[in-house]
Structures are given as structure tokens and as C-alpha cells.
Amino acid sequence: MNRRFAAALLISATALSISAAAATAQQSDDMSKMPGMHMDAGKAPAGSATAKLGDLDISGGYVRAMLPGQPVGGGYITIYNGGSSDDKLTSVSSSAAGKVELHEMKMQGEVMKMREIKEGIAIPAGATVTLSPNSLHMMFKQVKTPFKQGGTVPVMLMFDKAGMVDINLPVVAPNAK
Ligand SMILES: [Cu+2]
The missing domain is CATH 2.60.40.1890 (PCu(A)C copper chaperone)
Incomplete structure (x- = not known):
């Protein structure tokens, strides 16, 4: 039971960091298309x-x-x-x-x-x-x-x-x- 719980936590932590990375990639992509946004600001x-x-x-x-x-x-x-x-x-x-x-x-x-x-x-x-x-x-x-x-x-x-x-x-x- 404890081991299964720990494994589930580990998986969700990994999923979280992957989705955060994907969200960031998406965000900087969108920002670069916005007029007036400089590269650094992205x-x-x-x-x-x-x-x-x-x-x-x-x-x-x-x-x-x-x-x-x-x-x-x-x-x-x-x-x-x-x-x-x-x-x-x-x-x-x-x-x-x-x-x-x-x-x-x-x-x-x-x-x-x-x-x-x-x-x-x-x-x-x-x-x-x-x-x-x-x-x-x-x-x-x-x-x-x-x-x-x-x-x-x-x-x-x-x-x-x-x-x-x-x-x-x-x-x-x-x-x-
Ligand atoms: Cu530090």
C-alpha cells in the first residue's frame, strides 16, 4: 500500500514537471508572436x-x-x-x-x-x-x-x-x- 502510494506520487511528480516544461515551451512560442514583446521578455x-x-x-x-x-x-x-x-x-x-x-x-x-x-x-x-x-x-x-x-x-x-x-x-x- 505504502509502496504503491509512493510510486503513484513519483509518477505524478514526473508528469507535473513534463507538463510544466510543455507549458513553458508553449508560452514562449506564443509570446514571440505577440507584437511589441521583446525576446528577453519572453x-x-x-x-x-x-x-x-x-x-x-x-x-x-x-x-x-x-x-x-x-x-x-x-x-x-x-x-x-x-x-x-x-x-x-x-x-x-x-x-x-x-x-x-x-x-x-x-x-x-x-x-x-x-x-x-x-x-x-x-x-x-x-x-x-x-x-x-x-x-x-x-x-x-x-x-x-x-x-x-x-x-x-x-x-x-x-x-x-x-x-x-x-x-x-x-x-x-x-x-x-
Ligand atoms: Cu539554491
Whole structure:
């Protein structure tokens, strides 16, 4: 009985991730056909947060809703450095979490591994750096109230040169990309 239940759960979890991937493919396809939508905008869910800080254009900011029992939250954002000097995202803080770490996910063979990037994330002059699911991301720890779809999560991004900026990230579906 327990084993059958566990097997059923496993199957439904697999089905869920497949349908989420299919939905995302469908969504970006539809978005690319919409007049006035830029290619970059198609990468983040509708309504994602934007900000401007000196030479930095910040867009596509969002966090995913947290599933019941999920201990940490994930946040994503795109940063374009339109200036002539390199910058660096040194840290992130949020009143909604005890701490926010910068993380990186990387495939090691068949296994996805996550590590904290303590040295910050370089934002080279002229470059666009995207924090997105399965790659660089913000990891919210000691979350006070689990992120709920439709809400917002305030964050403060701190850059080496550009300084700091407050931005409210919308909370989207748990599997949104
Ligand atoms: Cu992480």
C-alpha cells in the first residue's frame, strides 16, 4: 500500500514537471508572436519586476510560489549592464527571509548540484546576466511566510559599483520559468 502510494506520487511528480516544461515551451512560442514583446521578455513570466539603477537595466524579476513543506524559495532576475565598466551583484537581502544567498546550479554528470556563490555574480560591461531556474538564482532561506502566488517579495539588490536598489518581485506559479 505504502509502496504503491509512493510510486503513484513519483509518477505524478514526473508528469507535473513534463507538463510544466510543455507549458513553458508553449508560452514562449506564443509570446514571440505577440507584437511589441521583446525576446528577453519572453523568458520571464508576465508581470515580472523591472528597475533601473545607473547603467543597470533590471528586468524579468520574480520568485516562485513555495510548495507546502518547501524550506527555501527561489528568485530570478535579468540584469543588463549598459555601462562601460564591469559591475558585480554582491548580495541580496529581503525582509521576507532571514537571508538570501546567491546560488548556482550545475549538472555534474546526471546530477544537478547547487552551490553558494559567496564572491558575488559578475555583471560585465555590455553583458546581460540572467538568473533563471536551473542556473544562477537567489535562494531565500528562513522564509517567514511561504511565498504565495499573487503576492510580492521585496528584495534589495546590492551592486559593487551601481549601489543598491529595492525591487518588489511578484510571486508566480511554483513551476513558472
Ligand atoms: Cu539554491
